[in-house]
Amino acid sequence: MIISEKKPLEEVFKALRGEKKVAVIGCSSCASVCAVGGESECAAMKHALEARGIEVVSTALPEESCVFPYARKAVREAKRAGAEAIISLACGSGVQTVAQNADIPVYTGTNTRFIGQVMKAGVFNETCKSCGDCRLNFTGGICPVTQCAKSLLNGPCGGARHGKCEVNAENDCAWILIYKRLRELGQLDRFTEAAQDRDYGAHCWPGHRNLKEDA
Numbered sequence: 429m430i431i432s433e434k435k436p437l438e439e440v441f442k443a444l445r446g447e448k449k450v451a452v453i454g455c456s457s458c459a460s461v462c463a464v465g466g467e468s469e470c471a472a473m474k475h476a477l478e479a480r481g482i483e484v485v486s487t488a489l490p491e492e493s494c495v496f497p498y499a500r501k502a503v504r505e506a507k508r509a510g511a512e513a514i515i516s517l518a519c520g521s522g523v524q525t526v527a528q529n530a531d532i533p534v535y536t537g538t539n540t541r542f543i544g545q546v547m548k549a550g551v552f553n554e555t556c557k558s559c560g561d562c563r564l565n566f567t568g569g570i571c572p573v574t575q576c577a578k579s580l581l582n583g584p585c586g587g588a589r590h591g592k593c594e595v596n597a598e599n600d601c602a603w604i605l606i607y608k609r610l611r612e613l614g615q616l617d618r619f620t621e622a623a624q625d626r627d628y629g630a631h632c633w634p635g636h637r638n639l640k641e642d643a
Contacts, residue, residue: 451506465517493522568609575602
């Protein structure tokens with residue numbers, strides 16, 4: 429789940445360059461679940477734009493804005509309606525997918541935060557940074573890159589107090605959690621194994637994957 433939040437309206441309006449006819453494109457997937465790009469949010473953005481004297485010529489809610497064919501269809505509908513610009517309420521990936529299909533400006537109404545683990549309806553925890561150099565096999569299934577505020581591969585740092593992180597006392601120390609988990613698994617010997625330096629070349633940005641080529 430990609431977690432996004434609403435961008436302040438003033439920031440959205442500031443991005444506009446005098447366009448008077450605008451289309452709003454949301455997303456039925458992650459952005460809808462996060463309540464930033466669903467049907468009601470698209471309607472609210474339409475209302476806010478119209479209150480500023482901007483005509484909203486179309487709204488669309490693709491199944492997934494990050495899927496190229498869905499984004500292309502929504503953009504075509506916006507162009508046919510006479511849109512001079514598009515406001516996307518999807519995640520950063522969705523916004524860019526819409527923009528790649530458009531020859532008019534595309535502005536975002538959201539800030540993308542993190543890949544979220546769904547704890548329960550409406551509650552998400554950040555657990556993975558998609559770094560491309562996964563250490564979960566050696567840390568009891570707990571990611572130190574994400575769960576440790578300092579992303580330490582060999583920890584703890586020594587600043588933890590009462591099991592809590594010294595950077596944010598509301599968070600559990602990731603390395604104490606790793607220690608406890610490895611102890612439960614009977615794998616405490618892994619705790620004393622020094623991890624090699626992180627391979628930053630394992631994930632070079634921007635990423636690309638073609639499953640047909642990999643087959």
